[in-house]
Amino acid sequence: MNILRPLSPHLPIYKPQLTSTFSISHRISGAFLATIVFFFYLLCLKIGLICFTYENFYQFFFYSSKLILISVEITALALSYHLYNGVRHLLTDFSGFFFRKKKIEMTVQN
Amino acid sequence: MVLDALIKIKNEIDPSLTFRRSCREGICGSCAMNIDGCNGLACLTKISSDSESTITPLPHMFVIKDLVVDMTNFYNQYKSIEPWLKRKTPAPTPGKEIPQSKSDRAKLDGMYECILCACCSTSCPSYWWNPESYLGPAALLHANRWIMDSRDEYTQERLDAINDEFKLYRCHTILNCSRACPKGLNPGKHIQNIKRLELSS
Numbered sequence A: 001m002n003i004l005r006p007l008s009p010h011l012p013i014y015k016p017q018l019t020s021t022f023s024i025s026h027r028i029s030g031a032f033l034a035t036i037v038f039f040f041y042l043l044c045l046k047i048g049l050i051c052f053t054y055e056n057f058y059q060f061f062f063y064s065s066k067l068i069l070i071s072v073e074i075t076a077l078a079l080s081y082h083l084y085n086g087v088r089h090l091l092t093d094f095s096g097f098f099f100r101k102k103k104i105e106m107t108v109q110n
Numbered sequence B: 001m002v003l004d005a006l007i008k009i010k011n012e013i014d015p016s017l018t019f020r021r022s023c024r025e026g027i028c029g030s031c032a033m034n035i036d037g038c039n040g041l042a043c044l045t046k047i048s049s050d051s052e053s054t055i056t057p058l059p060h061m062f063v064i065k066d067l068v069v070d071m072t073n074f075y076n077q078y079k080s081i082e083p084w085l086k087r088k089t090p091a092p093t094p095g096k097e098i099p100q101s102k103s104d105r106a107k108l109d110g111m112y113e114c115i116l117c118a119c120c121s122t123s124c125p126s127y128w129w130n131p132e133s134y135l136g137p138a139a140l141l142h143a144n145r146w147i148m149d150s151r152d153e154y155t156q157e158r159l160d161a162i163n164d165e166f167k168l169y170r171c172h173t174i175l176n177c178s179r180a181c182p183k184g185l186n187p188g189k190h191i192q193n194i195k196r197l198e199l200s201s
Helices: A018-051 A055-063 A065-093 A095-099 A102-107 B002-013 B072-080 B102-106 B125-129 B136-147 B155-162 B176-180 B187-200
Strands: B032-035 B038-041 B063-065
Touching (some): B176 B187
16 A cells, blocks of 8 residues: 555665676576577578578678677677576585585484 | 764754664664665664765665655565474473574574664565565575574475465575675575575475
8 A cells, every 4th residue: 555655766776786786697698698599590590591582681781790790799798608607606506405414404304 | 883974964954854773783773774875784884984975765665754664564574484483292391491402503593693674685676576475585584594493393384385486486696685784694595595495395
């Protein structure tokens, strides 16, 4: 029933922390890579054979070929960041499985 | 500390400034607020040497007045994890305390010190977007405190109660909570412990 109460500011005022920056960049790079992969899959494997025969389409791609170089660089950046952060996640999140001593595990009642 | 500055402003400049405060020594958790973009206790945060300091209430909470926010939802979530000892069998010696070894008691270190100031939960973006359904780091820290207590016999029921897509698994290990805790606790680590136990239960 708090429809009239204002909400305190959150995103605009909160200082970007190292932890939250890592997390959101991981998500953004993941989404970016997913769209890139999807577009390349569509383009190269599915509709490329047909749509590249169209004059205008081919022309557009030819003239934006420099852009492709830049986007490849950005994709490489996103891929490497996502990969390293993914490995870090696996190590930190699953460290409890590897370093927990057997005796302590037994005392947790099931 | 920032609390002294707030009290001075209330005394000399604007008596209508409203904020919660009690112990002035970082143990009650009343004066939790957002100072210069980071959550913390006003009585433990030093006034920065920059000329200006921005103080806002705890993020993404309904504001009652000035720096006072509505903590009902936060307290209800704490209540929902049933933070009391539950046993199926009576105590070994009736009328006396339930004995606990030193190593079992040591397992509670890092969890029992939580003062429920809400700095961690209100720093979690996942809690911002799902305040009603996600329990938040503070409630989950306390859930772990009772799960890890060797005297408590309802461990499996406690684990099942939070084994839910929203209550526990809205945590994406953003780990803003551990950065924000003014008592130096690590809610992220304890939530990870719950997730680990859920896997093996």
